[in-house]
Amino acid sequence: PFNRLAVVNQKGGVGKTTTAVNVAAALAQRGRRVLLIDMDPQGNASSGLGHPTRTVGSSIYNVLIGEAALRDVLLPCPVDGLFLAPATQDLVAAEIELVDEPDRASRLRAAIDVLLTDMPFDDVLVDCPPSLGLLTVNALVAADEVLVPLQCEYYALEGLTHLMATIERVRAGLHPTLGVKGLVLTMFDARNNLAHQVAAEVRKHFFVFDAVIPRNVRLSEAPSHGKPVTLYDPSSKGAVAYQLLASELSAEKKS
Protein backbone atom coordinates (compact mmCIF):
# COMPACT_ATOMS: atom_id res chain seq x y z
CA PRO A 1 0.00 0.00 0.00
CA PHE A 2 0.99 3.65 -0.09
CA ASN A 3 1.42 3.97 3.70
CA ARG A 4 2.26 0.98 5.86
CA LEU A 5 2.91 2.69 9.17
CA ALA A 6 3.54 1.71 12.79
CA VAL A 7 2.35 4.49 15.11
CA VAL A 8 4.85 4.00 17.90
CA ASN A 9 6.34 5.56 21.00
CA GLN A 10 6.96 3.58 24.18
CA LYS A 11 6.35 6.71 26.25
CA GLY A 12 2.81 6.50 27.56
CA GLY A 13 0.01 8.92 26.83
CA VAL A 14 1.67 10.88 24.00
CA GLY A 15 -1.24 10.58 21.55
CA LYS A 16 -0.46 7.33 19.68
CA THR A 17 -4.06 6.10 19.66
CA THR A 18 -5.51 9.55 19.01
CA THR A 19 -3.13 9.93 16.05
CA ALA A 20 -3.73 6.43 14.65
CA VAL A 21 -7.54 6.69 14.86
CA ASN A 22 -7.85 10.22 13.48
CA VAL A 23 -5.27 9.87 10.72
CA ALA A 24 -6.87 6.61 9.62
CA ALA A 25 -10.30 8.26 9.58
CA ALA A 26 -9.05 11.36 7.76
CA LEU A 27 -7.34 9.23 5.10
CA ALA A 28 -10.54 7.20 4.60
CA GLN A 29 -12.58 10.41 4.31
CA ARG A 30 -10.33 11.34 1.37
CA GLY A 31 -11.65 8.23 -0.39
CA ARG A 32 -8.78 5.87 0.43
CA ARG A 33 -9.21 2.32 1.74
CA VAL A 34 -7.60 2.21 5.16
CA LEU A 35 -6.88 -0.61 7.63
CA LEU A 36 -6.23 0.25 11.27
CA ILE A 37 -4.75 -2.57 13.38
CA ASP A 38 -5.01 -2.24 17.17
CA MET A 39 -1.99 -3.93 18.77
CA ASP A 40 -2.57 -2.54 22.27
CA PRO A 41 -4.23 -4.86 24.83
CA GLN A 42 -5.96 -1.75 26.24
CA GLY A 43 -7.98 -1.72 23.00
CA ASN A 44 -8.31 2.09 22.97
CA ALA A 45 -8.22 2.37 19.16
CA SER A 46 -10.97 -0.25 19.01
CA SER A 47 -13.26 1.53 21.46
CA GLY A 48 -12.39 4.89 19.91
CA LEU A 49 -13.98 3.56 16.73
CA GLY A 50 -17.05 2.14 18.43
CA HIS A 51 -15.85 -1.39 19.24
CA PRO A 52 -15.10 -1.62 22.97
CA THR A 53 -13.19 -4.81 23.84
CA ARG A 54 -16.14 -6.38 25.70
CA THR A 55 -18.10 -6.40 22.42
CA VAL A 56 -15.30 -7.90 20.32
CA GLY A 57 -15.14 -11.59 19.36
CA SER A 58 -12.02 -12.66 17.51
CA SER A 59 -9.28 -10.10 17.45
CA ILE A 60 -5.69 -9.50 16.45
CA TYR A 61 -4.71 -11.87 19.27
CA ASN A 62 -6.31 -14.79 17.38
CA VAL A 63 -4.42 -13.73 14.25
CA LEU A 64 -1.04 -13.59 16.01
CA ILE A 65 -1.39 -17.05 17.54
CA GLY A 66 -2.47 -18.49 14.18
CA GLU A 67 -6.12 -19.22 14.94
CA ALA A 68 -7.62 -16.73 12.49
CA ALA A 69 -6.73 -14.83 9.32
CA LEU A 70 -6.68 -11.03 9.48
CA ARG A 71 -9.59 -10.93 7.03
CA ASP A 72 -11.75 -12.89 9.51
CA VAL A 73 -11.43 -10.28 12.30
CA LEU A 74 -12.00 -7.06 10.34
CA LEU A 75 -14.80 -4.79 11.58
CA PRO A 76 -16.47 -1.88 9.78
CA CYS A 77 -16.12 1.62 11.27
CA PRO A 78 -18.23 4.79 11.40
CA VAL A 79 -16.26 6.03 8.36
CA ASP A 80 -16.66 4.43 4.89
CA GLY A 81 -13.50 2.81 3.66
CA LEU A 82 -12.01 2.39 7.17
CA PHE A 83 -11.63 -1.13 8.56
CA LEU A 84 -10.46 -2.11 12.04
CA ALA A 85 -8.64 -5.21 13.29
CA PRO A 86 -9.59 -4.92 16.98
CA ALA A 87 -7.62 -5.79 20.11
CA THR A 88 -8.74 -7.38 23.35
CA GLN A 89 -7.06 -8.00 26.69
CA ASP A 90 -6.04 -11.49 25.49
CA LEU A 91 -3.21 -9.74 23.71
CA VAL A 92 -1.36 -9.47 27.04
CA ALA A 93 -0.85 -13.24 26.89
CA ALA A 94 0.57 -13.24 23.34
CA GLU A 95 4.03 -12.12 24.43
CA ILE A 96 4.45 -15.15 26.69
CA GLU A 97 2.59 -17.62 24.44
CA LEU A 98 4.83 -16.82 21.47
CA VAL A 99 8.14 -16.70 23.40
CA ASP A 100 9.39 -20.01 21.91
CA GLU A 101 8.14 -19.48 18.35
CA PRO A 102 10.99 -18.68 15.94
CA ASP A 103 8.76 -16.47 13.78
CA ARG A 104 7.17 -14.68 16.75
CA ALA A 105 8.34 -11.22 15.58
CA SER A 106 6.99 -11.48 12.04
CA ARG A 107 3.52 -12.90 12.67
CA LEU A 108 1.80 -9.57 12.01
CA ARG A 109 3.80 -8.92 8.83
CA ALA A 110 2.87 -12.34 7.46
CA ALA A 111 -0.80 -11.80 8.31
CA ILE A 112 -0.89 -8.41 6.54
CA ASP A 113 0.90 -9.80 3.47
CA VAL A 114 -1.74 -12.56 3.18
CA LEU A 115 -4.60 -10.06 3.56
CA LEU A 116 -3.25 -7.71 0.88
CA THR A 117 -3.19 -10.49 -1.74
CA ASP A 118 -7.00 -10.50 -1.84
CA MET A 119 -8.10 -7.22 -0.26
CA PRO A 120 -6.57 -3.98 -1.52
CA PHE A 121 -5.78 -1.18 0.94
CA ASP A 122 -4.12 2.18 0.31
CA ASP A 123 -2.99 2.58 3.92
CA VAL A 124 -2.29 0.26 6.82
CA LEU A 125 -1.74 1.82 10.26
CA VAL A 126 -0.82 -0.06 13.42
CA ASP A 127 -1.50 1.45 16.87
CA CYS A 128 1.14 0.27 19.36
CA PRO A 129 1.09 -0.16 23.15
CA PRO A 130 3.39 1.95 25.39
CA SER A 131 6.22 -0.59 25.52
CA LEU A 132 9.02 -2.01 23.38
CA GLY A 133 8.04 -5.66 23.77
CA LEU A 134 7.00 -8.27 21.23
CA LEU A 135 3.75 -6.51 20.22
CA THR A 136 5.59 -3.33 19.25
CA VAL A 137 8.38 -5.32 17.57
CA ASN A 138 5.71 -7.09 15.48
CA ALA A 139 4.38 -3.71 14.40
CA LEU A 140 7.89 -2.47 13.50
CA VAL A 141 8.60 -5.59 11.44
CA ALA A 142 5.19 -5.34 9.74
CA ALA A 143 5.51 -1.67 8.78
CA ASP A 144 7.48 0.00 6.01
CA GLU A 145 7.90 3.16 8.13
CA VAL A 146 7.20 4.50 11.61
CA LEU A 147 5.07 7.51 12.50
CA VAL A 148 6.14 8.85 15.90
CA PRO A 149 3.71 11.00 17.91
CA LEU A 150 5.76 13.19 20.23
CA GLN A 151 4.45 15.13 23.19
CA CYS A 152 6.77 18.11 23.66
CA GLU A 153 7.73 17.39 27.22
CA TYR A 154 10.91 16.33 28.98
CA TYR A 155 10.15 12.64 29.68
CA ALA A 156 8.83 12.13 26.15
CA LEU A 157 11.97 13.68 24.64
CA GLU A 158 14.13 11.49 26.84
CA GLY A 159 12.31 8.41 25.54
CA LEU A 160 13.08 9.24 21.91
CA THR A 161 16.65 7.95 22.26
CA HIS A 162 15.39 4.56 23.47
CA LEU A 163 12.84 4.40 20.65
CA MET A 164 15.44 5.15 17.97
CA ALA A 165 17.78 2.54 19.48
CA THR A 166 15.00 -0.04 19.21
CA ILE A 167 14.33 0.93 15.60
CA GLU A 168 18.07 0.51 14.88
CA ARG A 169 17.99 -2.95 16.48
CA VAL A 170 15.04 -4.01 14.32
CA ARG A 171 16.81 -2.62 11.23
CA ALA A 172 20.00 -4.49 12.13
CA GLY A 173 18.10 -7.75 12.48
CA LEU A 174 14.63 -8.50 11.20
CA HIS A 175 13.79 -5.55 8.97
CA PRO A 176 16.71 -3.68 7.32
CA THR A 177 14.52 -1.32 5.27
CA LEU A 178 12.40 0.05 8.16
CA GLY A 179 12.16 3.82 7.68
CA VAL A 180 11.09 6.80 9.78
CA LYS A 181 8.22 8.61 8.05
CA GLY A 182 8.46 11.43 10.57
CA LEU A 183 7.51 12.84 13.95
CA VAL A 184 4.21 14.53 14.63
CA LEU A 185 4.05 16.99 17.53
CA THR A 186 0.99 16.29 19.69
CA MET A 187 -0.88 18.08 22.49
CA PHE A 188 1.10 21.16 21.54
CA ASP A 189 0.56 24.17 23.80
CA ALA A 190 2.01 27.21 22.08
CA ARG A 191 2.03 29.23 25.32
CA ASN A 192 4.50 26.81 26.90
CA ASN A 193 8.24 27.53 26.55
CA LEU A 194 9.25 23.91 27.12
CA ALA A 195 7.11 22.85 24.15
CA HIS A 196 8.92 25.23 21.80
CA GLN A 197 12.33 24.17 23.16
CA VAL A 198 11.56 20.48 22.63
CA ALA A 199 10.13 21.15 19.15
CA ALA A 200 13.25 23.11 18.13
CA GLU A 201 15.48 20.34 19.44
CA VAL A 202 13.78 17.50 17.56
CA ARG A 203 13.56 19.47 14.30
CA LYS A 204 17.37 19.46 14.32
CA HIS A 205 17.53 15.67 14.16
CA PHE A 206 14.32 14.40 12.55
CA PHE A 207 11.75 15.13 9.87
CA VAL A 208 8.77 16.73 11.65
CA PHE A 209 5.43 17.06 9.86
CA ASP A 210 4.11 20.58 9.25
CA ALA A 211 0.83 19.56 10.90
CA VAL A 212 1.18 20.26 14.62
CA ILE A 213 -1.66 18.79 16.73
CA PRO A 214 -2.77 21.35 19.36
CA ARG A 215 -4.14 20.40 22.77
CA ASN A 216 -7.89 20.35 22.00
CA VAL A 217 -10.58 19.03 24.32
CA ARG A 218 -12.70 17.77 21.38
CA LEU A 219 -9.97 15.15 20.79
CA SER A 220 -10.42 13.71 24.26
CA GLU A 221 -14.23 13.85 24.01
CA ALA A 222 -14.58 12.04 20.68
CA PRO A 223 -13.61 8.53 21.94
CA SER A 224 -16.48 8.49 24.43
CA HIS A 225 -18.80 8.71 21.41
CA GLY A 226 -16.96 5.92 19.57
CA LYS A 227 -16.12 8.31 16.76
CA PRO A 228 -12.99 9.90 15.33
CA VAL A 229 -12.85 13.65 15.85
CA THR A 230 -13.16 14.18 12.09
CA LEU A 231 -16.77 12.92 12.46
CA TYR A 232 -17.51 14.09 16.01
CA ASP A 233 -16.51 17.73 15.40
CA PRO A 234 -15.06 18.19 11.91
CA SER A 235 -14.35 21.93 12.31
CA SER A 236 -12.50 21.61 15.64
CA LYS A 237 -8.81 22.52 15.79
CA GLY A 238 -7.98 18.87 16.45
CA ALA A 239 -9.89 17.63 13.40
CA VAL A 240 -8.38 20.28 11.14
CA ALA A 241 -4.87 19.40 12.28
CA TYR A 242 -5.37 15.69 11.62
CA GLN A 243 -6.85 16.43 8.19
CA LEU A 244 -3.67 18.40 7.44
CA LEU A 245 -1.52 15.49 8.61
CA ALA A 246 -3.54 13.11 6.40
CA SER A 247 -2.96 15.37 3.41
CA GLU A 248 0.80 15.39 4.11
CA LEU A 249 0.73 11.58 4.33
CA SER A 250 -1.12 11.19 1.05
CA ALA A 251 0.82 13.84 -0.86
CA GLU A 252 4.32 12.43 -0.64
CA LYS A 253 4.96 9.94 -3.41
CA LYS A 254 6.79 6.88 -2.11
CA SER A 255 10.18 7.20 -3.76
Place this chain on the structure above:
Amino acid sequence: PFNRLAVVNQKGGVGKTTTAVNVAAALAQRGRRVLLIDMDPQGNASSGLGHPTRTVGSSIYNVLIGEAALRDVLLPCPVDGLFLAPATQDLVAAEIELVDEPDRASRLRAAIDVLLTDMPFDDVLVDCPPSLGLLTVNALVAADEVLVPLQCEYYALEGLTHLMATIERVRAGLHPTLGVKGLVLTMFDARNNLAHQVAAEVRKHFFVFDAVIPRNVRLSEAPSHGKPVTLYDPSSKGAVAYQLLASELSAEKKS
Protein backbone atom coordinates in the same frame (compact mmCIF):
# COMPACT_ATOMS: atom_id res chain seq x y z
CA PRO B 1 6.76 0.69 56.80
CA PHE B 2 3.76 2.94 57.09
CA ASN B 3 3.14 3.15 53.33
CA ARG B 4 4.27 0.37 51.02
CA LEU B 5 2.65 1.50 47.78
CA ALA B 6 2.69 0.53 44.11
CA VAL B 7 1.89 3.57 41.95
CA VAL B 8 0.16 1.79 39.11
CA ASN B 9 -2.02 2.30 36.06
CA GLN B 10 -1.36 0.52 32.77
CA LYS B 11 -2.82 3.47 30.87
CA GLY B 12 0.09 5.51 29.62
CA GLY B 13 0.85 9.10 30.54
CA VAL B 14 -1.61 9.49 33.42
CA GLY B 15 0.93 10.91 35.90
CA LYS B 16 2.32 7.75 37.59
CA THR B 17 5.91 8.98 37.63
CA THR B 18 4.98 12.57 38.46
CA THR B 19 2.91 11.27 41.40
CA ALA B 20 5.55 8.79 42.62
CA VAL B 21 8.40 11.32 42.50
CA ASN B 22 6.51 14.22 44.05
CA VAL B 23 4.73 12.23 46.75
CA ALA B 24 8.02 10.58 47.71
CA ALA B 25 9.72 13.97 47.90
CA ALA B 26 6.88 15.57 49.85
CA LEU B 27 6.87 12.69 52.37
CA ALA B 28 10.65 13.01 52.82
CA GLN B 29 10.32 16.78 53.32
CA ARG B 30 8.02 15.99 56.23
CA GLY B 31 10.98 14.24 57.87
CA ARG B 32 10.14 10.68 56.86
CA ARG B 33 12.63 8.18 55.41
CA VAL B 34 11.36 7.30 51.95
CA LEU B 35 12.45 4.76 49.34
CA LEU B 36 11.35 5.23 45.71
CA ILE B 37 11.86 2.22 43.43
CA ASP B 38 11.78 2.82 39.68
CA MET B 39 10.39 -0.28 37.95
CA ASP B 40 9.95 1.36 34.54
CA PRO B 41 12.64 0.68 31.89
CA GLN B 42 12.07 4.25 30.68
CA GLY B 43 13.72 5.35 33.95
CA ASN B 44 11.68 8.55 34.17
CA ALA B 45 11.49 8.54 37.99
CA SER B 46 15.28 8.14 38.06
CA SER B 47 15.96 11.06 35.74
CA GLY B 48 13.24 13.11 37.45
CA LEU B 49 15.39 12.85 40.59
CA GLY B 50 18.66 13.67 38.88
CA HIS B 51 19.86 10.21 37.86
CA PRO B 52 19.32 9.76 34.10
CA THR B 53 19.73 6.12 33.02
CA ARG B 54 22.99 6.77 31.14
CA THR B 55 24.63 7.76 34.46
CA VAL B 56 23.36 4.77 36.42
CA GLY B 57 25.50 1.70 37.19
CA SER B 58 23.71 -1.13 38.96
CA SER B 59 19.97 -0.78 39.06
CA ILE B 60 16.76 -2.54 40.04
CA TYR B 61 17.39 -4.88 37.09
CA ASN B 62 20.46 -6.31 38.84
CA VAL B 63 18.37 -6.77 41.99
CA LEU B 64 15.57 -8.64 40.18
CA ILE B 65 17.93 -11.08 38.48
CA GLY B 66 19.71 -11.73 41.77
CA GLU B 67 23.06 -10.05 41.05
CA ALA B 68 22.77 -7.30 43.67
CA ALA B 69 20.95 -6.48 46.91
CA LEU B 70 18.60 -3.51 46.95
CA ARG B 71 20.92 -1.78 49.45
CA ASP B 72 23.75 -1.88 46.89
CA VAL B 73 21.87 0.12 44.25
CA LEU B 74 20.38 2.91 46.37
CA LEU B 75 21.22 6.47 45.31
CA PRO B 76 20.79 9.70 47.29
CA CYS B 77 18.34 12.33 45.97
CA PRO B 78 18.10 16.13 46.06
CA VAL B 79 15.82 15.76 49.13
CA ASP B 80 17.19 14.56 52.50
CA GLY B 81 15.68 11.27 53.59
CA LEU B 82 14.71 10.23 50.05
CA PHE B 83 16.51 7.29 48.47
CA LEU B 84 16.11 5.97 44.91
CA ALA B 85 16.55 2.49 43.46
CA PRO B 86 17.05 3.48 39.81
CA ALA B 87 15.97 1.75 36.61
CA THR B 88 17.78 1.33 33.31
CA GLN B 89 16.75 -0.01 29.92
CA ASP B 90 18.09 -3.45 30.92
CA LEU B 91 14.82 -3.88 32.76
CA VAL B 92 13.13 -4.61 29.40
CA ALA B 93 15.02 -7.91 29.36
CA ALA B 94 13.96 -8.96 32.87
CA GLU B 95 10.51 -10.12 31.79
CA ILE B 96 11.99 -12.66 29.35
CA GLU B 97 15.00 -13.59 31.50
CA LEU B 98 12.79 -14.49 34.47
CA VAL B 99 10.06 -16.30 32.50
CA ASP B 100 11.11 -19.76 33.79
CA GLU B 101 11.85 -18.74 37.40
CA PRO B 102 9.14 -20.00 39.79
CA ASP B 103 9.60 -16.98 42.10
CA ARG B 104 9.71 -14.45 39.25
CA ALA B 105 6.70 -12.50 40.56
CA SER B 106 7.99 -12.06 44.11
CA ARG B 107 11.61 -11.04 43.48
CA LEU B 108 10.94 -7.39 44.35
CA ARG B 109 9.02 -8.24 47.51
CA ALA B 110 11.86 -10.46 48.72
CA ALA B 111 14.44 -7.75 47.97
CA ILE B 112 12.47 -5.11 49.90
CA ASP B 113 11.95 -7.44 52.87
CA VAL B 114 15.73 -8.05 53.07
CA LEU B 115 16.47 -4.30 52.87
CA LEU B 116 14.01 -3.42 55.64
CA THR B 117 15.70 -5.78 58.10
CA ASP B 118 18.72 -3.47 58.26
CA MET B 119 17.58 -0.12 56.88
CA PRO B 120 14.42 1.44 58.29
CA PHE B 121 12.03 3.29 55.94
CA ASP B 122 8.68 4.92 56.72
CA ASP B 123 7.49 4.73 53.12
CA VAL B 124 8.30 2.60 50.09
CA LEU B 125 6.85 3.69 46.73
CA VAL B 126 7.22 1.81 43.45
CA ASP B 127 6.77 3.58 40.10
CA CYS B 128 5.34 1.18 37.51
CA PRO B 129 5.59 1.06 33.71
CA PRO B 130 2.44 1.46 31.56
CA SER B 131 1.74 -2.27 31.25
CA LEU B 132 0.43 -5.23 33.26
CA GLY B 133 3.42 -7.48 32.68
CA LEU B 134 5.88 -9.05 35.11
CA LEU B 135 7.39 -5.74 36.27
CA THR B 136 4.01 -4.38 37.37
CA VAL B 137 3.04 -7.73 38.88
CA ASN B 138 6.28 -7.62 40.93
CA ALA B 139 5.29 -4.21 42.22
CA LEU B 140 1.77 -5.40 43.10
CA VAL B 141 3.14 -8.40 44.97
CA ALA B 142 5.72 -6.23 46.77
CA ALA B 143 3.25 -3.56 47.91
CA ASP B 144 0.71 -3.57 50.72
CA GLU B 145 -1.57 -1.23 48.74
CA VAL B 146 -1.90 0.44 45.36
CA LEU B 147 -2.08 4.18 44.68
CA VAL B 148 -3.78 4.75 41.32
CA PRO B 149 -3.21 8.04 39.48
CA LEU B 150 -6.21 8.65 37.25
CA GLN B 151 -6.39 11.13 34.40
CA CYS B 152 -10.05 12.10 34.05
CA GLU B 153 -10.46 11.13 30.42
CA TYR B 154 -12.35 8.44 28.58
CA TYR B 155 -9.52 6.02 27.71
CA ALA B 156 -8.10 6.24 31.23
CA LEU B 157 -11.50 5.48 32.75
CA GLU B 158 -11.91 2.52 30.42
CA GLY B 159 -8.59 1.16 31.58
CA LEU B 160 -9.63 1.15 35.23
CA THR B 161 -11.68 -2.03 34.75
CA HIS B 162 -8.63 -3.88 33.38
CA LEU B 163 -6.49 -2.60 36.26
CA MET B 164 -8.96 -3.72 38.90
CA ALA B 165 -9.24 -7.12 37.22
CA THR B 166 -5.46 -7.51 37.41
CA ILE B 167 -5.46 -6.53 41.08
CA GLU B 168 -8.15 -9.15 41.71
CA ARG B 169 -6.02 -11.77 39.93
CA VAL B 170 -3.00 -10.93 42.08
CA ARG B 171 -5.19 -11.07 45.19
CA ALA B 172 -6.60 -14.44 44.16
CA GLY B 173 -3.10 -15.85 43.68
CA LEU B 174 0.12 -14.41 44.98
CA HIS B 175 -0.97 -11.65 47.38
CA PRO B 176 -4.38 -12.05 49.05
CA THR B 177 -4.06 -8.96 51.25
CA LEU B 178 -3.25 -6.43 48.47
CA GLY B 179 -5.34 -3.32 49.17
CA VAL B 180 -6.35 -0.21 47.23
CA LYS B 181 -5.17 2.89 49.13
CA GLY B 182 -7.10 5.09 46.74
CA LEU B 183 -7.26 6.98 43.45
CA VAL B 184 -5.68 10.37 42.93
CA LEU B 185 -7.11 12.55 40.16
CA THR B 186 -4.29 13.97 38.01
CA MET B 187 -3.96 16.69 35.34
CA PHE B 188 -7.38 17.85 36.43
CA ASP B 189 -8.82 20.68 34.33
CA ALA B 190 -11.79 22.12 36.20
CA ARG B 191 -13.09 23.86 33.05
CA ASN B 192 -13.61 20.53 31.32
CA ASN B 193 -17.01 18.80 31.63
CA LEU B 194 -15.62 15.36 30.85
CA ALA B 195 -13.22 15.66 33.80
CA HIS B 196 -16.06 16.34 36.24
CA GLN B 197 -18.15 13.49 34.78
CA VAL B 198 -15.28 11.01 35.11
CA ALA B 199 -14.50 12.22 38.65
CA ALA B 200 -18.13 11.83 39.71
CA GLU B 201 -18.25 8.34 38.22
CA VAL B 202 -15.13 7.04 39.98
CA ARG B 203 -16.11 8.55 43.31
CA LYS B 204 -19.14 6.24 43.25
CA HIS B 205 -16.95 3.13 43.22
CA PHE B 206 -13.59 4.00 44.81
CA PHE B 207 -11.96 6.00 47.57
CA VAL B 208 -10.61 9.16 45.93
CA PHE B 209 -8.11 11.37 47.79
CA ASP B 210 -9.21 14.92 48.60
CA ALA B 211 -6.01 16.20 46.97
CA VAL B 212 -6.76 16.73 43.28
CA ILE B 213 -3.67 17.41 41.15
CA PRO B 214 -4.40 20.24 38.69
CA ARG B 215 -2.80 20.52 35.26
CA ASN B 216 0.21 22.70 36.08
CA VAL B 217 3.12 23.43 33.76
CA ARG B 218 5.64 23.56 36.66
CA LEU B 219 5.06 19.79 37.07
CA SER B 220 6.24 19.12 33.54
CA GLU B 221 9.18 21.53 33.85
CA ALA B 222 10.62 20.14 37.10
CA PRO B 223 11.97 16.84 35.63
CA SER B 224 14.24 18.69 33.18
CA HIS B 225 15.98 20.11 36.27
CA GLY B 226 16.27 16.69 37.92
CA LYS B 227 14.19 17.91 40.85
CA PRO B 228 10.76 17.20 42.30
CA VAL B 229 8.35 20.11 41.95
CA THR B 230 8.34 20.51 45.74
CA LEU B 231 11.96 21.74 45.39
CA TYR B 232 11.76 23.30 41.91
CA ASP B 233 8.79 25.52 42.70
CA PRO B 234 7.41 24.84 46.18
CA SER B 235 4.57 27.38 45.96
CA SER B 236 3.23 26.19 42.59
CA LYS B 237 -0.26 24.66 42.42
CA GLY B 238 1.30 21.30 41.56
CA ALA B 239 3.62 21.32 44.58
CA VAL B 240 0.84 22.38 46.94
CA ALA B 241 -1.42 19.60 45.68
CA TYR B 242 1.25 16.94 46.16
CA GLN B 243 2.03 18.26 49.65
CA LEU B 244 -1.67 17.83 50.44
CA LEU B 245 -1.62 14.28 49.09
CA ALA B 246 1.46 13.51 51.20
CA SER B 247 -0.30 14.80 54.29
CA GLU B 248 -3.31 12.56 53.53
CA LEU B 249 -0.95 9.60 53.12
CA SER B 250 0.81 10.25 56.41
CA ALA B 251 -2.31 11.06 58.40
CA GLU B 252 -4.21 7.81 58.03
CA LYS B 253 -3.10 5.33 60.64
CA LYS B 254 -2.66 1.85 59.17
CA SER B 255 -5.44 -0.12 60.84
